Amino acid sequence: MTLRERLNELSAPSGTPIYGEPYQTPDGATVITVTEPGLFGPRPRGIFVISGGEARWVCDANGERVALLGVLTGLIAAAFATAALLKRPPWPDTSITITKHA
Structure with missing residues (x-):
């Protein structure tokens, strides 16, 4: 596939099923496959299964995206917790004051 063909694919509206x-x-x-144009080639979206006169949609569950979302959520939560501890530690404030008695 040439660069010109790839750029022509990108000009197609996103979300247009193939x-x-x-x-x-x-x-x-x-079985009819359904894909969507993407930057690095077509991305699978799911399949239509027609059996016994009934059509059924089976969605493509991308496990890598779900795992990435979980990792990013944990990373963001850890960053917020670290920022909160650095700003205000959980231990009590202690201070020593010396007073002179006359």
């Missing part, structure tokens, strides 16, 4: 060729499974179901 439907694959229907595939007939041995049990009689028809």
